């Protein structure tokens with residue numbers, strides 16, 4: 172098996188007495204577009220900053236592409252990181268950014284960068300400060316990809332973009348991944364976007380991973396089951412109840428079939444968004460609204 176793109180064991184980051192990330196153990200295979208979702212303050216940026224080597228763990232272990240993040244110049248060159256708010260230099264032109272990128276990165280792919288800038292339709296002479304939010308995001312994406320990293324990390328790349336710019340950015344991202352054969356980890360609040368572009372999902376809430384895996388497996392193995400009250404009390408081994416709701420006559424469960432192959436009477440699929448929301452509500456100790464809607 173190839174080296175995981177991100178591997179963590181009991182990874183913990185505290186800021187003073189506040190725990191931003193707690194005891195996180197993850198193994199993410201290479202060659203995926205990974206979506207990291209979770210509410211504000213869940214610890215997404217913290218995990219991404221740890222992976223980029225911008226901050227150090229308080230305890231636990233993290234490896235990116237089999238090595239300690241930012242261990243040396245060679246490791247730094249293997250990872251492209253775009254922080255929140257797509258940082259570009261307002262006073263520099265698009266062409267200046269490409270020259271700077273070339274100067275700073277030994278493996279810089281000039282032809283790729285120029286071709287992408289032309290394809291997006293960016294004027295090389297235009298100052299980055301005069302670009303729209305979408306154009307800045309496209310420039311930051313081009314700069315990160317032209318480094319020819321093995322892993323691209325984006326912290327909420329589309330948060331500030333309108334729906335059309337978001338769609339264009341994500342299409343461009345998918346084209347990069349196919350063309351350059353790289354892994355991507357991106358955080359987002361938009362589950363629809365994650366479902367469209369990602370093949371692997373990590374749900375983070377309350378500083379902890381709630382669920383992680385290939386999106387196809389997760390959607391295939393999470394079900395809603397409705398049955399007479401009491402009929403769902405004894406479930407087969409490997410069926411984990413994520414949320415339960417009971418009326419005097421009926422029970423409704425959201426379950427995760429960790430065996431991946433149990434046949435459950437009355438089970439119906441739930442979509443990715445409902446699945447994510449169920450985990451987020453559970454993390455907050457709330458009842459999932461999806462269950463309320465199915466009440467008789």
Ligand SMILES: Nc1ncnc2c1ncn2[C@@H]1O[C@H](COP(=O)(O)OP(=O)(O)OP(=O)(O)O)[C@@H](O)[C@H]1O
Pocket residue numbers: 186189190191209210211212213214215216217218
């Ligand atoms: N430098 C810091 N000093 C102190 N606390 C911090 C620092 N950075 C993050 N935190 C805290 O750690 C927690 C996790 O923050 P983080 O930015 O990782 O969350 P997030 O999931 O990325 O949130 P958002 O979706 O709002 O960007 C939050 O409670 C935040 O206030």
